[in-house]
Amino acid sequence: MAEAFPWQTSLWQQMAGRDRHAHAYLLHGPQGIGKRALADRLMALLLCQRPQAGDACGQCKSCLLLQAGTHPDHFVLQPEEADKPIKVDQVRELVAFVVQTAQLGGRKVVVIEPAEAMNLNAANALLKSLEEPSGDTVLVLVSHQPSRLLPTVKSRCQQIACPLPDQAQSQAYLATALPEADGQEREELLALACGSALLAISLQEQGVREQRALVVDGVKKLLKQQKSPSQLAEAWNGVPLLRLFDWFCDWSHLVLRYQLTQDEQGLGMADMCKVVQYLAQKSRQSTVLDLQVWVLEQRQKVLGKANLNRALLLEALLARWAQLPGSR
Known part of the structure; x- marks a missing residue:
């Protein structure tokens, strides 16, 4: 059975209580909030032969086949390789x-x-099935970035915004899932995961706090001219490119925000507060704006899986960053 998360209780009650289901759903929201678990739970309910109390029974032939991964009437579509x-x-x-035709005589369910x-081409090939799926078929699309979907795909689905856990729910879930982490570590993980407990767990497994410490140390050495852009680009080889651009995008935004507000409560995570403040005081606002526009443009290319030269892109980013102080 798919895991049930407390922040999804209200939405699940609405979805499970329907007399008739849509032929296509689009579950959307930030990564790491349990959308796939919700899709799997809905698939189990739709395929179950004896649903009980608004959930799959977990014991009928259909449920047992689904748990074994051998149900003939379910289909999961994912990239053949990660990030492809x-x-x-x-x-x-x-x-x-x-x-x-459904082999067990009930519904067929697809998760994408x-x-x-x-x-x-793939999205266009799906359109007819989305509009008029054969037999009693339900398609469940899961999207972290619905803005990247074709309007013709979105318009054929019933769109459902999946809820985010609040701070207390995230903290409670993380305390149970990561009992070995102390309170400060969990706070840092949640901040790096933008409040998403599930993403925080995934980031912990990837060593994100160690990656962050490496990058923050490198930025400080860059500004003190103790490391060059090319040295840092090589040293950061193990850090995902999108993660680096997310951080630099966030930092440029914080620099600009502090220039406009002088709000010392809005300097972001403690590890970069002093750097953000220093850059805000030493940089021309127009230069920070130009940098932010450039970082956002490059981040879009990274998101779009453009064929980029990682080392050259990072060197260009760091060269621009190093030029910020003294641009007044």
């Missing part, structure tokens, strides 16, 4: 599944995650 697109040939396999990974 979902291709048109994969969608054609899905379409062939949709037109078949992340839906935005479909390339243009």
